[in-house]
Amino acid sequence: MLHLFRTSLGVMALAAAAFGSGAQAANGPFLPHQALYDLSLVKSRSNSVNSARGRILYNFTGSSCEGYTSEFRQVSELDSGEGKVTLSDLRSNSWEDAAGKSYRFKIETRMNEADAGRVDGSAERDGDHINVKLKLPAPKSFTLDGKIVFPTEQIQRIIAAAKEGKSLLELSVYDGSDDGQKVYNTLTVIGQPIPADRTALPDPSTTDEHMRSLKRWPVTVSYFDRDVQQKEGEQTPVYAMSFELYENGVSRQLVLDYNDFVISGAMGKFDVKDSKPCN
Numbered sequence: 172m173l174h175l176f177r178t179s180l181g182v183m184a185l186a187a188a189a190f191g192s193g194a195q196a197a198n199g200p201f202l203p204h205q206a207l208y209d210l211s212l213v214k215s216r217s218n219s220v221n222s223a224r225g226r227i228l229y230n231f232t233g234s235s236c237e238g239y240t241s242e243f244r245q246v247s248e249l250d251s252g253e254g255k256v257t258l259s260d261l262r263s264n265s266w267e268d269a270a271g272k273s274y275r276f277k278i279e280t281r282m283n284e285a286d287a288g289r290v291d292g293s294a295e296r297d298g299d300h301i302n303v304k305l306k307l308p309a310p311k312s313f314t315l316d317g318k319i320v321f322p323t324e325q326i327q328r329i330i331a332a333a334k335e336g337k338s339l340l341e342l343s344v345y346d347g348s349d350d351g352q353k354v355y356n357t358l359t360v361i362g363q364p365i366p367a368d369r370t371a372l373p374d375p376s377t378t379d380e381h382m383r384s385l386k387r388w389p390v391t392v393s394y395f396d397r398d399v400q401q402k403e404g405e406q407t408p409v410y411a412m413s414f415e416l417y418e419n420g421v422s423r424q425l426v427l428d429y430n431d432f433v434i435s436g437a438m439g440k441f442d443v444k445d446s447k448p449c450n
Contacts (some may be wrong), residue, residue, distance in 0.1 A: 202381065202420060203444040203446045204230075204444050205440075205441075206227075206228075207439045210227065213434060214432065220431070222249075223434055225245065225246050227244070234447065234449050235269040236269070236450070239266065240266045243264070245261040246260050257283065258282070259282050264278075267322065267323045267324070273293070273295055274295075274321040278347060290305070290308060290350065291305070294321070297317075299316075299317040301317055308351070316343065325344050328342060330420065333416070338360065339360060342356075355395060355397060356397050358393045359391070359392045361388050362389035365386060365387050365388065367385055367386050374438040376423045376441050379441055385418050387418065387423075388415070389413070389415055389416075390415070394409050394411065394412075412426065413426040414426070424438075
């Protein structure tokens with residue numbers, strides 16, 4: 172269970188970018204805003220979870236000239252039955268420049284009453300590789316393949332692929348989650364565009380004036396552990412996330428699939444913030 176919550180930071184890093192970012196490829200600026208999401212259990216395939224609840228609070232600010240800052244908190248409670256309740260509190264702060272060259276992150280994971288686990292580091296793209304420097308959980312420096320992308324660039328590429336009519340996109344992603352050394356291989360499946368006038372289950376995004384005229388795409392991103400060698404047959408993803416992605420980058424109807432159980436995230440609040448144009 173602890174592993175699932177730690178790796179969920181990888182999912183939520185993408186969710187944070189998806190909820191808050193409008194890509195350059197989408198022909199529009201990023202949308203600074205605050206969003207609140209209510210989490211609930213959709214199903215438990217192995218009966219390992221009886222109930223789940225929680226919330227995500229997300230703040231997104233910045234611009235293409237100063238970079239983008241994401242502040243994210245997820246509080247979740249899982250009831251496994253017989254009085255076994257796991258409470259997790261995940262906090263993440265990150266900054267990424269618009270060109271996807273620099274990325275800074277601080278992540279804190281707390282489970283029940285245990286001491287918090289912390290990750291603090293930065294990554295800089297340098298030619299055909301990425302230099303990563305960690306302060307926590309222990310000082311360490313290492314390099315990654317330059318083809319790896321950071322979370323906001325991942326969303327940029329998904330939107331660009333959707334606009335080009337592509338249905339599949341493979342990317343390797345680094346977000347600083349887990350112990351700060353994890354890289355995930357991802358497979359994104361993009362469905363047919365949903366017109367702006369298509370009736371949807373209402374939430375604060377569907378009624379906001381910034382969103383009413385925008386089309387969106389159903390998207391599913393599956394995360395695979397890059398360190399696990401693929402054996403015969405297809406590799407099972409560690410988790411997958413589905414959502415509807417607007418052309419300005421905002422997402423709705425989040426579904427997190429952890430294989431054993433599935434959690435949904437319904438948007439409960441959506442407030443657009445004022446933004447300053449680049450000089």
